[in-house]
Amino acid sequence: RxxxxxxxxxxxxxxxxxxxxxxxxxxxxxxxxxxxxxxxxxxxxxxxxxxxxxxxxxxxxxxxxxxxxxxxxxxxxxxxxxxxxxxxxxxxxxxxxxxxxxxxxxxxxxxxxxxxxxxxxxxxxxxxxxxxxxxxxxxxxxxxxxxxxxxxxxxxxxxxxDDVDRGLGLPDGERDLPLLLCDRAFDADGQLVYPAADPMGMHGAAVSDDYMQGVQGDVLLVNGVPWPRFPVAAARYRLRWLNASNARVYRLRLDGPHRQAPGFIQIGSDGGLLDRPRHLDAIDIAPGERFDTIVDLTGYRPGDSVTIVNELGDGRTFDVLRLCVDRTESDSSRIPDRLAELERLDPATAVRRRDLHFRMGDMPSMPGHDGGADMKGWLIDGRAFDPSRPDLTARLGEVEIWRLTTNFNHPIHLHLNPFQVLTRNGRAPSATDGGWKDTIHLPASQEAEIAVRFTGYTGRFMLHCHNLEHEDRGMMANVAVTH
Ligand code: C2O
Ligand code: CU
CATH class of the missing domain: 2.60.40.420 (Cupredoxins -  blue copper proteins)
Known part of the structure; x- marks a missing residue:
């Protein structure tokens, strides 16, 4: 079926x-x-x-x-x-x-x-x-x-x-493809299945206890279509990847007749263009993250195809999409060596350091939560989300360094302003951490230091895990941004 x-x-x-x-x-x-x-x-x-x-x-x-x-x-x-x-x-x-x-x-x-x-x-x-x-x-x-x-x-x-992006000569129009990637499960009647305690999401907990680690499906959808094929020209394409899955992490790789060929050329991250393009053989993309990439098919011939696979999946969750070259066309696009000017947040100017721990723990009983002594949830610094309590207070314009630690996979997301990754496990950031990020994937037992600076607006904003089942089970914190 x-x-x-x-x-x-x-x-x-x-x-x-x-x-x-x-x-x-x-x-x-x-x-x-x-x-x-x-x-x-x-x-x-x-x-x-x-x-x-x-x-x-x-x-x-x-x-x-x-x-x-x-x-x-x-x-x-x-x-x-x-x-x-x-x-x-x-x-x-x-x-x-x-x-x-x-x-x-x-x-x-x-x-x-x-x-x-x-x-x-x-x-x-x-x-x-x-x-x-x-x-x-x-x-x-x-x-x-x-x-x-x-x-x-x-x-x-x-x-x-913006004008910077438009002025670069990157592939555009039909060759600029936003790709929303997600996994879903369907029942025998073709209806979406979400393992909720209360299936309509009207009263009880959103997800049943057995699925609090995250809900995944066995059907991979790209822009809502299962495992699609895109007819393409032998040209450069801008593929803007978004992982909109609730909980699944993908490792995207190109598989085609030129296996050793360039792979992905990353041009942008969550918060916009990189300073210069980066070649990536594979991209780990966690829920909430975006990778703006170019895939260069100019050396290909009609009849060739390139498959994008998910190396973290197996069986049906291994295949993602296929680009099928069916024509030759002229291509005047460019990938300039310099993309955008990026301001670097200088850690030497940081006014504050914080440690934030992302862990499983006991959910408190709170009004509106059907918590209880034996209900587990996901906590930030030992606390489950509570709208009435500011968890962090930050001042506009100040650079801070946050050290994020975890003992489970968490894609950690910050509202209002993107951040920059300074270190991973005490070492230089990974190849995919470049540019302005607003979501950082922390696999189990990893840690990262990020440089954060809020600008423009005061008020309450969110810091949370973008595994949506973790988010719904407590893993959010309030950031009060003040003058
Ligand atoms: Cu994409 Cu606070 O979320
Ligand atoms: Cu999480």
Whole structure:
């Protein structure tokens, strides 16, 4: 009942046209609703989609021009929308209890938080776009229920363009492919299966105890299509990888007729362009991370194909997608040796050092959590998320060094500003740690030091694990950013 790999045509999510463009910015409107989609051939799968689509429509914003997005919630649960990687004021950042209640009645529980701003029906999120070109994404961020909401489809791209990026001559148009990678599980009727204690995510815990380490599926989707094939020209392609999976980490590698050929040329990281391109044979990509890459197919001939595989998977989770060269075309794109000027956060200027431990532990009983003495969860410095308590206080403009340690796999993500990786396990960062990161993958028993600096906006922001089941089971902390 599952399709053969590399038989279904690949697609990219449609770009959303603004409803209106005026002096205030570009105005968009998105309706969150249930929809039925054919994901597996011959099956009608119910999803929750932004505009009923999975992935949601792509927003293409321009640096310096605000994107003002009105979300309307026609689902039957509260939602929260976060722009991941966005340099966003706190009131639009999608704090997990800043609920957007559905238009109609919601039966679902909401966490009581006196500081939260709860609205019903529609909410306007304002994204100033005051940041360099980057591959961002938006997704649900509701407290305790991010996992099931993203699993059902609430995720999409938000790309920021700028003159630096456009002036480089990189592949663009049809040769600029945002690729949202995720894994899903389906039942015999083709419906998405999320192992929740309360399957509708209305009242109880989002994920059942057996799956608190993270929910994975056996079907790999690229832009919502299982194991697609993309017909391509013998040319350079910009592949913008996003791992939107709840919990799966991938090791992407190119497998083709020129095995020893260049592999991936990384040009950008979570927060935008690198200073110079880097050749990578393989890319480890954890939930939340993005890698902006070029794959150069100019030496290939019609009939050749290149498969992108996941070396951490086996069987069905090994295959990802195939690029099938079916034509020759001219290619005037370039990959310049210098990409962007990157400011380096100088650790010598740091005013503070912090140690942050990411570990499993006992969940406290809290109102709105069905915790208890024997309920395990994921903790940061021994504490589970609690909106009423600031965990870290940081001042605008100050450089800090954070040492992150763990005894399990955690992709650690910070809101408001990206950071720079200084060390891994006491040594130089890995090849994939370059540039501005907003999510760092820490495999079990590893540690990293990162340089952090907040700019622009004060308020409460999140530090959390981007394994969505860890996030939903406590692994978030409040960062209070002050003047
Ligand atoms: Cu992509 Cu706080 O999340
Ligand atoms: Cu985690």
């Amino acid at each position: 599952l399709p053969e790999p590399f038989t279904l045509p690949g697609t990219v999510p449609p770009v959303l046209a603004p409803e209106r463009v005026d002096a205030a910015g570009d105005h968009y409107r998105i309706v969150q609703r249930r929809a039925v989609r054919e994901i597996l051939p011959g099956y009608r799968t119910e999803i929750w989609g932004y505009n009923g689509q999975f992935p949601g429509p792509t927003i293409r914003a321009t640096r310096g021009r605000p994107a003002i997005v009105v979300h309307r919630n026609e689902l039957e649960v509260p939602t929260v929308t976060h722009l991941h990687g966005g340099h966003t004021p706190a009131e639009s950042d999608g704090y997990p209890t800043d609920y957007l209640l559905p238009v109609g009645d919601a039966a679902a529980m909401i966490h009581d938080d006196p500081q939260a701003v709860v609205v019903r029906g529609e909410r306007e999120y304002r994204y100033p776009g005051d940041q360099p070109a980057a591959t961002l994404w938006y997704h649900d961020h509701r407290m305790d229920f991010t996992g099931p909401a993203v699993w059902r489809g609430l995720a999409g791209f938000h790309l920021v363009d």
